[in-house]
Amino acid sequence: MLKQRIITAAVLAPLAIAAIFFLSLQNLAAILMAVLAIGAWEWGPLMGFDTKPRRIGFVSALIISILAMWYIIPPQDVWSLVGNINPWVVFVLSISCCWWAISAIMIFKYPRHSDFWSSHRSVRGVFGMLTLAPTWLAFLTLRANNYTLDEYHGTYLILLLFAMVWSADIGAYFAGKRFGKNKLMPNVSPGKTIEGFIGGVLSAALVAIIAGLVFGWSGIQIAKVVALALLISTVSVVGDLTESMLKRQAGVKDSGSILPGHGGVLDRIDSLTATAPVFALCLILFGW
Numbered sequence: 610m611l612k613q614r615i616i617t618a619a620v621l622a623p624l625a626i627a628a629i630f631f632l633s634l635q636n637l638a639a640i641l642m643a644v645l646a647i648g649a650w651e652w653g654p655l656m657g658f659d660t661k662p663r664r665i666g667f668v669s670a671l672i673i674s675i676l677a678m679w680y681i682i683p684p685q686d687v688w689s690l691v692g693n694i695n696p697w698v699v700f701v702l703s704i705s706c707c708w709w710a711i712s713a714i715m716i717f718k719y720p721r722h723s724d725f726w727s728s729h730r731s732v733r734g735v736f737g738m739l740t741l742a743p744t745w746l747a748f749l750t751l752r753a754n755n756y757t758l759d760e761y762h763g764t765y766l767i768l769l770l771f772a773m774v775w776s777a778d779i780g781a782y783f784a785g786k787r788f789g790k791n792k793l794m795p796n797v798s799p800g801k802t803i804e805g806f807i808g809g810v811l812s813a814a815l816v817a818i819i820a821g822l823v824f825g826w827s828g829i830q831i832a833k834v835v836a837l838a839l840l841i842s843t844v845s846v847v848g849d850l851t852e853s854m855l856k857r858q859a860g861v862k863d864s865g866s867i868l869p870g871h872g873g874v875l876d877r878i879d880s881l882t883a884t885a886p887v888f889a890l891c892l893i894l895f896g897w
Contacts, residue, residue, distance in 0.1 A: 612645060621877070622771075629767050634684035634753055635729040638647075641748055642675050645741045648882075651873045655855045656730045674742045682746065687753045693782050694893050702893070705743035705886035708736075709844065712851045719796050719854050721761060727858045736855070740882050747885035754892065769820060769834075770841070770888050775817040777809035777842035784808020793846075798853040806846060813842035814886055837891055841884045848883025852876070 628640055649671040653664035682697050689695075702730070726732045751770065752763040785805025794799040817838035821831035852875060856862065 618780050623875070625771070626768070628766050629752060629831070630761070630787065632808065634749065634756070637752060638679060638684050640748055641745050642672065642679075642709045644861040644878070645675065646672055647874045648741050651875045654720070655852075655859045656737065657859060658730070658790050667737065670734075671738065671741055674738060675745050675815075678742070678746055679839075684749045684753055685819060686757075687746075687750050688756070688837050690757060694750075694754070698746060699890070699893060701743050701749070702886045702890040705739060705747070706890055709847055709851075709887065710740040710782055712736075713847045716721045716797055716847065716850045716854055719794075719857075720851075723858060734777050740851070743886045744878075747853060747889040751885070751892065766892065769817075770881075770884060771822065772816050772864050773813045774845050774884055775815040775843045778880065779809075779846050780812025781805040794850055797850050797857065801846075801850070810839055810842045813838040816824030833895065837888070840891070843889055844883050845880035848880045851883070852879040 628637060632640065646668050649668040650664055653659075653667055656662050656667065658667065678697075678701065682701075687695055687698055691730050693836050715726075726736070748767065750765045754766060757761040782805065783799075784807065785800075785802045788804040788808070789802030791803040792799060793803050793806050817834040818831060821834055822827075826834070
């Protein structure tokens, strides 16, 4: 399993990095929509949809939602020429962050108070929309930042996000394997441990410090990024546990099988769906 995960990651990571480096904002928006559409297809079983027409219906609803955002907030208009953010972006990302705060509460209380949302497919569909649609806008917000002055500035922001999330994932995996004894959320994901969580947080913080030293950031900038790394690594766990909670409630092991060693697309991007909106909103509110 570990070998398969490494091989798949070795193939996907360069493709993802190449996409954010070389695709135009419009083409990146289209690719992101396609990836999230696959995620919407995989969300179907989490809602109890076991037929293709129903799953296609949910995919169509997500695509329509993204196209609506695309129309209201064109990728080139996310930021103004003087660096001001489109107010609609702040609104959407704020709603997303509120959803993840609610999701964290649901995780802590699970399985208490889960009867309502687990018995209503429409509610789980709303969860899916709140999880997937803002992710599209969050990545474009990061990629388009300072685009007219430095075409690749936004690329480095996304790479920093990737580095934080991936290092937290890797750190948690190996720390959990080596030191894991105390379960983090046994009702949601029995395999996760407190020791693994701490290892992931420390790994993300270390990556932030290394990045700051390599790029010559000031002490204040490094402190900001370390604080952001601590937040992002924690939020990434919330994203992972949210999918685990919904899969457990639906009796689903993996969201799909398209990625060897990783399961489905949702299994690979669950952390990013939570962290990208938080990262983007922090950038807007607190600057770089």
